[in-house]
Amino acid sequence: MMVNYPLTLPLPRLKEVSYKRQSNILRTEMGSGRARQRRRFLSVPTFMEATWRFKKDEAVAFEGFVDHGVQLTGWFLMDILTPKGVVKHQVRFKKDPLENFKPISALVWQYQAQVEVKEYKAASEEEAAISLVKPHTVASFVSSISNSINNYLEYNNE
Template identity: 40%
Template sequence: MADIYYPHDYLPLPLQSDLSFKPVSPFLRTNLTSGRARQRRLYTSVPTQVPLKWFFKKQGMAQYFEAWYRDRLTDGESWFYMKVKTPLGVELYKCRFTDIYEGPMLLAGKFWQYTATIELWQRPIISPEWTDFPDFVVNNDIIDRAMNREWPES
């Protein structure tokens, strides 16, 4: 089956409704009779749930969103690719709706709002090799400013 993409050319990016990411725990914890516990890693790739809101300025956008959800995603069953803002910036992620959206809700007599929770295929974190270079990760804003100032685009 071909990959499905969110229609970025026709619909706006969603906004995080409460700005929280909820990753699934990657380990199993077993309580011991001594009162201590044993923990072990089960997975290296775990999904993360993100609550989102969509605001559509046009009635046609709301109509298209609902039809896209029904027809392209088979009523939310299918995985798709969408840009989502995370601590890594706005990136393309593999996503899936955890349940049907809520809405439409008419706001201010002209905007249509939908809310839903999606799950990202994996946690939005930097790749493992970057943990060897904490200065570059923690101070990446300084490097970015220097690059843009010293080597601006022509």
């Protein structure tokens, strides 16, 4: 069973989160000066730079989760902000958040880590196709073509 990131703890600070997907392109330069490109894998890891700020009681719980809940090497489930909204992903710490932490005040602690996202849930093929035709529907598309044909016929019959 997969361990969940504690629901009582805040997620990484949105202002300080960034994502970097592992390159998935294999490029071969040709003698003609052109190049061939192809996708290497169906899925590649994404790395997230994350910063958390916790009240001191939350910091104690976070440190316990890091050291004992996932023992740093294990995968766990955590909500990640994506363009599709907040989506649960399998993640693990690539860099120990206890290597880089500091007090912001007597009551607030800040932790930073690099997190590996096993498979970032980007838009599916179907979601991409739907979003590309929005706000149009099939009916509006057909109607638009019908109008274009009618206008063309009227213009050529004059």
